[in-house]
Amino acid sequence: MWLYSFKRILLGILIIVVSVSLLYTMIHLVPGDPVKTVLGPRASPELQARIHEKMGLNDPLPVQVLNFLGNAATGDLGVDVFKNKPVSTIVFEQLHHTVFLVLAGIGWAMLLGIPLGCFSAIYRNSLADRITGVISVSCIAIPTFVVAIYSVLLFAVTLRWLPAIGAGDGETVRSYLIHLVLPAFSVGLGWVGYLARLVRASMLEVMGETHVRTARAFGLTERTIIFKYVLRLAILPTITLLGMGIGILISSAVFTEIVFSRPGIGRLIFDAVTSRNYPVVMGSVLVTTVLFVASTTAADLLNGLVDPRIHHRGHE
Amino acid sequence: MKPLLELENVRVRFRTRSATRAWLAGIRDPFVDAVHGVSLQIAEGQTYGLVGESGSGKTTLARSVIGLVRPNEGSIRFEGRELTGMSASDANRFRRHVGTMFQDPVGSLSPRMTIRTLLAEPFKIHGLGNADLDHEVRRLLDLVGLNPNFSNRYPHQLSGGQARRVGVARAIALNPRLIVADEPTAGLDVSVQGEILNLLGKLQEELGVSILVITHNLNVVRHITDRMGIMYLGRLVEQGPTREIFRQPRHPYTLALLSANPEPDPDARINRVELHGEVPSLINRPSGCEFHPRCPFARKPCADEFPVTRTGGDHHSFCCHYPR
Amino acid sequence: MNPSNVLEIKGLSVEFSTERGRLPALRNVDLAVPAGAIVGVVGESGCGKSTMIHSIVRLLSPNGRVVSGSIHFEGSDLLGMTEPEMRSIRGDRISMVSQDPMISLNPVLSIGTQMVDIQYREKLDKSRKRARAVTMLQRVGIPDAAERLDDYPHQFSGGMRQRIAIAMALQAEPSLLIADEPTTALDATLEVQIIHRLQELQQSMGCSILFISHHLGVIAELCDLVVVMYGGEVVENGTVRDIFHRPMHPYTQKLIECDPARMVEITRVQPTIPGEVPDLARLPAGCIFSGRCHLAFGKCHDQPPALAGQDGGHRARCHLTDPGPGT
Amino acid sequence: MREPSPATPHHATWRAVWNSLKRVLREPLGAFGFFLVVLVIFSAAGADWLAPYEANKIDIRAKLQPPSGAHWLGTDQLGRDIFSRVLVGGQIALKVSLVSIGAALLIGLSLGLVAGFGPRWLDNLLMLFFDSVRSFPTVMFALAVVTLFGPSLTTVMIVVIVTQIPIYGRMVRSQTLALRNAEFILAERAIGAGFIRIVTMHLLPNVVGPLLILASMDIPFVITIEAGLSFLGMGVRPPTPSWGTILNDGYSYIYNTAWPVIAGGLPIIITTLGFTFLGESLRDVFDPKLRREM
DSSP states (O other): OHHHHHHHHHHHHHHHHHHHHHHHHHHHHSSSOHHHHHHOTTSOHHHHHHHHHHTTTTSOHHHHHHHHHHHHHTTOOOEETTTTEEHHHHHHHHHHHHHHHHHHHHHHHHHHHHHHHHHHHHTTTSHHHHHHHHHHHHHHHSOHHHHHHHHIIIIIIISOOSOOSSSOOSSOHHHHHHHHHHHHHHHHHHHHHHHHHHHHHHHHHHHTSHHHHHHHHTTOOHHHIIIIIIHHHHHHHHHHHHHHHHHHHHHHHHHHHHHTTOOSHHHHHHHHHHTTOHHHHHHHHHHHHHHHHHHHHHHHHHHHHHOHHHHTGGGO | OOEEEEEEEEEEEEEOSOHHHHHHHTOSOOEEEEEEEEEEEEETTOEEEEEOOTTSSHHHHHHHHTTSSOOSEEEEEETTEEOTTOOHHHHHHHHTTEEEEOSOTTTTSOTTSOHHHHHHHHHHHTTOTTSOHHHHHHHHHHHTTOOGGGGGOOGGGSOHHHHHHHHHHHHHTTOOSEEEEESTTTTOOHHHHHHHHHHHHHHHHHHOOEEEEEESOHHHHHHHOSEEEEEETTEEEEEEEHHHHHHOOOSHHHHHHHHTSOOSOTTOOOOOOOOOSOOOOGGGOOSSSTTGGGOTTOOGGGGTSOOOEEEOSTTOEEEOSSOO | OOTTEEEEEEEEEEEEEETTEEEEEEEEEEEEEETTOEEEEEOOTTSSHHHHHHHHTTOOOTTEEEEEEEEEETTEEGGGSOHHHHHHHBTTTEEEEOSOTTTSSOTTSOHHHHHHHTTTTSOOOHHHHHHHHHHHHHHTTOTTHHHHTTOOGGGSOHHHHHHHHHHHHHTTOOSEEEEESTTTTSOHHHHHHHHHHHHHHHHHHTOEEEEEESOHHHHHHHOSEEEEEETTEEEEEEEHHHHHHSOOSHHHHHHHHHOTTTOSSOOSSOOOOOSOOOOTTSOOSSOTTTTTOTTOOHHHHHSOOOEEESTTSSEEEOTTTOOOTTO | OOOOOOOOHHHHHHHHHHHHHHHHHHSHHHHHHHHHHHHHHHHHHTHHHHOSSOTTOOOGGGTTOOOOSSSTTOBOTTOOBHHHHHHHHHHHHHHHHHHHHHHHHHHHHHHHHHHHHSOHHHHHHHHHHHHHHHHSOHHHHHHHHHHHHOSSHHHHHHHHHHHHHHHHHHHHHHHHHHHHTSHHHHHHHHTTOOHHHIIIIIIHHHHHHHHHHHHHHHHHHHHHHHHHHHHTTSSSOTTSOOHHHHHHHHHHTTTTOSHHHHHHHHHHHHHHHHHHHHHHHHHHHHOHHHHHHO
């Protein structure tokens, strides 16, 4: 097992290094001087040279990439030359908003989606199952930002039940939570469908396997069979999906954050992209990539813990 | 008799771990011998049966004969010509002379092709595309006893026995000198098994081909082969004329295998040689005679010394310290 | 019902509804398993063996339905039971060993957990249940059973897994064990080991076994009584000697003849049964075997024969052995 | 006895397609999805002569009007006819998704075959590449690309192509690895079939079907990306209409009128639902594993 974990973590680090290097290289291969783009055409040559020096743009590209990665490993993501503030500070000022949003979204999706999937699998082909199926598929199909806009239209503009803008006054927890309701709803809705479909499909697959028939033939109660013999296996693909889900949500939070004008890492990147602020783009993309890889890796490791077939692979 | 196929000291090694993994785990030799030191000959028109349980290396050996697996040591000669290390085009020419049947009757036919396409394929591959393919397809179907309108069907529309017949037709399409048949009766009901065996027998008589049969079914071997070899852990532990081996098996493993074959007669009294334990893994080959941990007759030297191969008349050879 | 029988099936018919319509997979099947006996069921693929055992434990797939007939087990009708009543019988009075040991155990639960779970009816603490599991594993020949209790199925070889499956099935000392081709997936030398172990355990526990196989040699060696099935019907039943020495039905005769192990003389031309197993969607009007029977005559093609012969003894479903009423 | 008719494989293929279509249409959801997809395709294809107005024609006097006989879906803040813009936007959305999925399919297929058949190190390298691209969440990647090339339709397509390649590549690779040692492939090798013959005649026919179903189920995803990026102002450049820009324009005026938002969102919902329902029932028909459950 530890060999498996070690390999999986190593792979995760490798993936981060490769993808960030690719991005870094791409940014620097694009024609045009990023500094000029940032400072505008009328900046003095001395200022340009100083910023060049400060951003380490005079080194050859591989050195730059290595420097960036090396610094990143120690927590230094570079400096935002506009605000003269470390990028890491900027990123971590915003990150928790996104994390709360994602956890709230995936949390309610899990609480509803997984039981719904189990229910559908147990009563498969019933009317309730069919209706759940249609609703789940529809939830998956409708894009998050459309859900977000329509929910603003319905709950904020028309019904005026909930606030549409911002993350609260920043003083009370209650206000923060109220402002979280609609964003979390839109972020999670598609995942309710995803989880319900996946849990249903994998439960049906497991329920068709011979060992479940064996368990039935031993007269085990339906409760034991479903919750111990079936769910334990059927949950494995769900864990993997959740790992990916958290990663995907962190990155796609930008839509929800724009629609609801919430602070967060998505919005930060969006603003940085619009103003072509490369250090902030790089820094925040690196952080989200790390989070993405970390959550998928964690899911795989969790899978390894739950699934003895992976667990024991090291011994053979 | 002139041997058509000659194997000498064939050894096939498989990698068990990648180089880096083996290095990490501290294994210096990350290989196993799936086939080790196998020598055998098949004469023209002869049927040779290769018997063994799962993991004995019999399928690997067959695949090295048809060139799907490259032996690491030893030589394979077909009509006196060396096959190992042959150029790709020579190997392809050689393939015309060898027909192959794989284990799974339906699964060894490409699923999205009609029977007609499947039967015409050997001709196309070997540049005989201008032959009257429709005629050839009908001839082959007739030869294996299938109605010509089977040619428009797909493999999944056939029963096991019918698919097996198509497999036979493909194997004999180019008039080969040798047919390699891997478990030709696997997955077929008893009543159908006989049909396939009869078909092979008939074709052998008409076409004069040699057949190498790989099977775990001793009954098949007993009835259709001239010579047989018994494999255990990648080695040939005994080989000789089939009648001779059934009459007097010399290696204890052969004895156990033959006696493990229950007869359909409630009054048959079987002097059964029962083995202890299970087949060891190829990674941990036992010392000395590799069969000794399971051998009911093992004595002291068996654990230490590898037995030499002895010959007991009429090309009957066995690899045992204390043959029966 | 005959009180000396543990299991008695009478006139069992089962249908499956499929895309091709209703398939009558079993028709009018009679079968009896006397207490303490090993009854073998022989037949080729598609003869309805599996459907029959799934009907006994009432675990037919959802599109299958029992049309008529009764299944009496220890005096009570299994088909009339409620689901909880049926569940109290499964695994306790009737247990099963299935064909492929690689897929019949739950892959993510240790065998100890699975063996403790199936003892849920016993009022014992967990350590006692584990101890019982170890004893049972030792009896089927698992070396180091106590140390391996927390291992998972994938850590055992195929032969070991089948032993574990047998241990689980016999744990509750059932009165009937249904073994569905338990040795088909194993090599010959292992097959012999396991059959002998099964025989020993049957003798020491005194249970009955319904043993399904297509391997005539195994049936001849292990069983006391034999039932021959073809195309969803019982075509012949009798003692093992009746069937192997005095087969009455042409199908049984041919089947035994076809087994290459049977032939003392080495022959290059093997006997076969020409033709194909009948399509369940288009059954013949007469005898189910008439299309392939070399002895079939006029009546065979339009009148289905009845299972006839000695009551409770050697019987066959054939017009040749049963001239029918009025003659 | 009947002479064997020279049925070409083409014949059989079309008949199989027709049969599966019939099976899809028998399911209410499949039929509904099929209907929606046909509707979307027709309206996009015929956008030029179906649209009552020129999509970019500004008429400030008629701004933010509710739906009426003259403007079926009302007008936006510049008085442009939303119905016409929706039709033209649909054309763009479909074009983007078909072109980019097609390109990604071709590249993914080739890379997957290379990974499946090539040497171990190349396989590992490609897998690392696939995993790296995938771990770059689509939206992040899109933003990064927009930073480089600026917002445009091409940018959207590049994003889609690059992010979809690993999905198809991985699938083709795993299929190839599974089939590479399948008995029928070994049998072909044994009769001397060459590499190219094995790939084109025996491997691809067994890989392409599932791949196409997968790709058809990706169409809604791509439409979402296009609309989403355009919504953020990082896709199609104004004034070219896109469902995303229609939504964005409408969102700014959401407290004035709800119609532009509703009109911009509905086509997205209709299209994604249509393709998803159709894709789901196609998969049910083609995936025998699921069919057995029924």
